[in-house]
Amino acid sequence: MTTFDADPVDALTDQDSWNLLGSVALGRLATSVADRPEIFPVNFAVQQHTILLRTAEGTKLLHAMLNEYVAFEADGYNVEEGWSVIVKGRAYVLGASELVEAERGQVLPWTTTVKDRFIRIVPIEISGRRFRFGGESE
């Protein structure tokens, strides 16, 4: 069994954190609506040190974007170690003028439902940690 709140923990540089984010396609977006947390599993792409998401019109996720502050997390692990990167920032729904740029992000391929809205998270802070798994000390 692996643990994520494991120690010892190494802090990652911002660049290492971005590189790790770029290595996976699945993350989780946390928002706060009326001071109640919401969490959404999302696929994403990294684009110029922002996080690009895509979602369908009318989704709960899109509604949650009315509160602009978000926290985003992605992680990965194997039997020996794991990592987790958390990005906090502001999210906004992209307007028409940004769609060409967003399409280059290749948050693709998509499933049988067309996703027609892009959301970009512009980071205020990024923090990454690497964990080595092991037994609890006495």
Added chain:
Amino acid sequence: MTTFDADPVDALTDQDSWNLLGSVALGRLATSVADRPEIFPVNFAVQQHTILLRTAEGTKLLHAMLNEYVAFEADGYNVEEGWSVIVKGRAYVLGASELVEAERGQVLPWTTTVKDRFIRIVPIEISGRRFRFGGESE
């Protein structure tokens, strides 16, 4: 590439959702502090339809428990399909009288840092979805 906000989507029964939660050890806890979301990767155990976490004294996670409403997510996937379960509920730090029961939860084994506080999430709602991956429809 796999996607989590994929369609088609099947809603899971509560029992299937609990069973899937019980099959993994890693999840993410979202909290809201002063209407700003926080997200934490955590290891956990399912215990009698509650989520049991363990953390060290003085952690940011423990501080975040001052706001009792939380959202918790765990997921899993392979090349063909994925699932995600979200639990919303109230979290509280366990007192001494509950520790024996909590220890049975076996949120173990632990790493080199002793985790000395238990947090229990009592669900208000649970929702699970299963996704089948595929290409975007035209």
